[in-house]
Amino acid sequence: MCVRRSLVGLTFCTCYLASYLTNKYVLSVLKFTYPTLFQGWQTLIGGLLLHVSWKLGWVEINSSSRSHVLAWLPASVLFVGMIYAGSRALSRLAIPVFLTLCNVAEVIICGYQKCFQKENTSPAKICSALFLLAAAGCLPFNDSQFDPDGYFWAVIHLFCVGAYKILRKSQKPSALSVVLLAFASHPTGDLFSVLDFPFLYFYRFHGSCCASGFLGFFLMFSTVKLKSYLAPAQCAAWIFFAKIITAGLSILLFEAILTSATMGCWSKLALLVSSAHTLTRKARRIAAHRCHGEERSLGSVSELGRQGQNLSQIGSLV
Numbered sequence: 259m260c261v262r263r264s265l266v267g268l269t270f271c272t273c274y275l276a277s278y279l280t281n282k283y284v285l286s287v288l289k290f291t292y293p294t295l296f297q298g299w300q301t302l303i304g305g306l307l308l309h310v311s312w313k314l315g316w317v318e319i320n321s322s323s324r325s326h327v328l329a330w331l332p333a334s335v336l337f338v339g340m341i342y343a344g345s346r347a348l349s350r351l352a353i354p355v356f357l358t359l360c361n362v363a364e365v366i367i368c369g370y371q372k373c374f375q376k377e378n379t380s381p382a383k384i385c386s387a388l389f390l391l392a393a394a395g396c397l398p399f400n401d402s403q404f405d406p407d408g409y410f411w412a413v414i415h416l417f418c419v420g421a422y423k424i425l426r427k428s429q430k431p432s433a434l435s436v437v438l439l440a441f442a443s444h445p446t447g448d449l450f451s452v453l454d455f456p457f458l459y460f461y462r463f464h465g466s467c468c469a470s471g472f473l474g475f476f477l478m479f480s481t482v483k484l485k486s487y488l489a490p491a492q493c494a495a496w497i498f499f500a501k502i503i504t505a506g507l508s509i510l511l512f513e514a515i516l517t518s519a520t521m522g523c524w525s526k527l528a529l530l531v532s533s534a535h536t537l538t539r540k541a542r543r544i545a546a547h548r549c550h551g552e553e554r555s556l557g558s559v560s561e562l563g564r565q566g567q568n569l570s571q572i573g574s575l576v
């Protein structure tokens with residue numbers, strides 16, 4: 259069981275890393291800046307793979323009424339805005355900068371839950387939110403590759419992500435999103451501008467687009483498996499690890515100018531990962547004892563619960 263959980267976590271990290279690097283390659287290196295077509299293609303491939311998985315019996319898809327479909331419409335519009343703005347931002351910003359700014363979306367959700375839903379928020383979660391907000395706020399003033407358009411689209415993206423997660427229902431609105439993306443490709447100019455793309459008939463462009471669609475689907479699938487097999491604390495730790503590995507490797511693979519101030523902002527995320535590892539060290543040890551059939555004391559169970567709760571709260575922000 260422990261080996262299976264580790265394999266699920268490693269699979270998630272691999273899909274997360276490969277998906278971000280592939281998207282960055284298409285958007286920045288090949289400069290395919292037509293988000294409605296690119297993301298619509300990814301969503302279409304994901305829908306086809308989901309249908310094939312359903313036919314093979316790997317997943318279960320429930321039919322939905324018209325009222326449920328209409329209820330998904332606002333979230334679908336936000337989903338389209340999220341991936342459109344995210345593609346624009348990722349094409350202009352380095353991956354570490356993009357991931358750091360994306361964390362602000364969770365700060366928005368935390369503020370909404372605190373102010374409007376009156377949920378009890380732990381001091382650790384509030385401190386983490388302020389910490390991440392400060393890291394994101396310092397980036398524009400210390401980014402040697404500062405791109406106003408990139409930060410503008412990143413702000414639009416994070417607000418769409420925050421609103422989308424608040425409105426999101428139990429089922430995801432990807433089916434409506436591919437239709438909305440298809441209609442949006444004409445008014446945004448992508449439908450006809452893509453004919454002037456210099457790599458339109460190159461195999462590396464076709465291969466990268468196909469790979470991005472498959473990787474996006476497997477990332478979604480591995481995320482579902484990660485959340486179903488692992489506890490919230492362990493799931494948060496794997497997400498931490500995936501983001502740090504992706505940010506680190508992207509610096510080596512893509513052009514990035516590092517400054518001491520920028521590294522200081524990014525190191526705040528690494529400090530959160532280190533604290534998360536400290537919180538989960540004892541939790542993993544107790545979970546390992548459980549896998550080998552050893553008994554746990556009542557105090558160990560209480561400690562595991564407290565540490566898991568603290569990590570899951572911090573992990574939801576990173």
